[in-house]
Amino acid sequence: MTLKKGLGKSILAVTFALGLTATSGLSSTALAAESSCATYSDGHHMYLKGVVTSVLDANTGKKLNNTQWAYYKCSGDGEIAVAEGSPEFKAQVGRYYTGASITKVVQGNLKGVNVVTVYVKSSQERTTTSTTIPGYKFYQPSQG
Numbered sequence: 001m002t003l004k005k006g007l008g009k010s011i012l013a014v015t016f017a018l019g020l021t022a023t024s025g026l027s028s029t030a031l032a033a034e035s036s037c038a039t040y041s042d043g044h045h046m047y048l049k050g051v052v053t054s055v056l057d058a059n060t061g062k063k064l065n066n067t068q069w070a071y072y073k074c075s076g077d078g079e080i081a082v083a084e085g086s087p088e089f090k091a092q093v094g095r096y097y098t099g100a101s102i103t104k105v106v107q108g109n110l111k112g113v114n115v116v117t118v119y120v121k122s123s124q125e126r127t128t129t130s131t132t133i134p135g136y137k138f139y140q141p142s143q144g
């Protein structure tokens with residue numbers, strides 16, 4: 001299991017590297033899955049796992065968010081993502097980070113709610129007006 005997870009992460013890192021190179025040329029590559037799931041063939045199954053109160057630049061410590069974001073985790077391989085919007089309710093994703101662009105997650109508990117601070121590589125922030133991220137499926141908490 002640990003081995004599988006490690007493998008997934010290295011595949012993810014490669015995907016991100018390729019994605020970054022491709023953005024300079026073809027905008028249509030954005031439709032391709034941004035990372036593949038080690039467990040599910042139809043993409044990551046993302047479930048809401050907490051409220052992100054702080055999105056911090058991993059290098060400078062600067063706070064990057066003005067509103068609360070959402071924290072998601074794949075029920076299969078544990079891939080994580082944070083998003084400004086609420087794609088699990090078919091709302092616009094907005095600004096987001098996935099996988100290796102999130103360097104650290106600090107979780108706390110506030111009255112039973114998982115409150116999360118994330119450290120991110122701000123240069124890898126993405127944004128979309130879509131309600132999905134290619135390669136990721138978002139489910140409401142009740143569906144998990």
Ligand SMILES: [Zn+2]
Binds near residue numbers: 045076
């Ligand atoms: Zn997954």
